[in-house]
Amino acid sequence: MHETSAPSRTRLSRRNLLALGAAASAAPVLAACGSDDSGGGGGNVTLGLWTWASEFEDAFATAADEYHQLHPNVTVKPRYWSFANYAPSLQAALAAKEEGDIFMPLVSTLALAQAERTIDLRKALGADFLDGFFPSTNEENVYQDGQYAVGWAAQTFGLFHNTTLMAQLGLTPPETWDDLAAMAPKINAAGLVPMSIQGNPSNQLSDFMLPIITQITDDPQVVLDLDTHEKKGVSWDSEPVVQALTIVKQLTDAGVFSSGVLATDSDTANSTFTSGKAAMLFTGSFFPPSLQTTAPPEFLTQYGIAKTPTVKPGGKHWCANQAGYTWAVSSGSKNQDAAVDFLKYLYDPARYLKMMNDTFSMPSTEAAADGVSSSDIKTMTSWLLDGEGAPHIMFGKGTLDSVTNGVVSVVNGSATPAQAAKAIEAAVVQARKI
Incomplete structure (x- = not known):
């Protein structure tokens, strides 16, 4: 099998995800970081987008610029951490209630849902939107009757x-x-x-x-x-x-x-x-x-x-x-509507598929699965289309x-x-x- 080499950036692995999750659970409260909210409504809005997924850095920057052109009053500011620093930084920010409007919750999705720190995306995004995802990438984020994160890369x-x-x-x-x-x-x-x-x-x-x-x-x-x-x-x-x-x-x-x-x-x-x-x-x-x-x-x-x-x-x-990368929206955000709208923008079928293919990532949506360009990733994604994905995180x-x-x-x-x-x-x- 032959593939074109992927970008040489740090990628998520199961080992790294869990190491980050453990660090988040044990981390002391350090200097907290805010999301630079500037208020919602019809005024100017600044959305903080927090992640450690550095392989998507160029793609997120492009999406933020294009979204700003469509919505001049909304500025999306992606922020990146290394593997080692993301978990303690997120934990500190959560403790201070200064987390990003949109952030990757690691393996704390259910705990944050229990604490009502994230919004129910089933209500915010709608059932029709979420039905386009592989069931296994949705089910991991379900708590009681709600869904509190959405899969990005599976x-x-x-x-x-x-x-x-x-x-x-x-x-x-x-x-x-x-x-x-x-x-x-x-x-x-x-x-x-x-x-x-x-x-x-x-x-x-x-x-x-x-x-x-x-x-x-x-x-x-x-x-x-x-x-x-x-x-x-x-x-x-x-x-x-x-x-x-x-x-x-x-x-x-x-x-x-x-x-x-x-x-x-x-x-x-x-x-x-x-x-x-x-x-x-x-x-x-x-x-x-x-x-x-x-x-x-x-x-x-x-x-x-x-x-x-x-x-x-x-x-x-x-x-x-399941999805190792997931997105959650902070319940403390003053700009929840804008945050949800930007998430929908990221998942535009053509835009999302390009991001997945450019980074040799496995998509979380069924529609993107049909367009995967890497032969290896396409093979493994086909098993999800066959309904064979099972929980393991x-x-x-x-x-x-x-x-x-x-x-x-x-x-x-x-x-x-x-x-x-x-x-x-x-x-x-x-x-x-x-």
């Missing part, structure tokens, strides 16, 4: 495979988890890692496990309910969770993961694959752009992308998908750490699947008490 996980190595071994990408477990001994015997995956930080192991729950139940709402943990009878030690963790144990016992998986960072996981030492790699749609600039040139014709394996032959290949208090620790305990053998599920439930309940 991400999907799949199974990258070395076509040359797989052909030499007489193998094809596995359809089911049983298939993957069955082929692992042959791959190991050849001196290769069957499937490379990031295990340090360990959050990608939860990305790997959570969609299996959806595969078992055939209902993404199950994981969403587990995350919010508010409905009666919802529990992490339920049978679907135990079954999903049992599949993780099956794959571990079969030797699918490398022996040092829990010490493997994303760069090592990726290079193990691109250097020909792993037959397959589990990772997300944020990988292909960097692949074009980091892999040996000859490797670029030796890989393919397959759907995540499923639990049974002919089963639906539910895969990890945990927003509930304590959920991410609890789930990740549970998966790790199964991988390292310190707990059985049933024990791990029970520990996840206990940890989540405890976190909600603090």
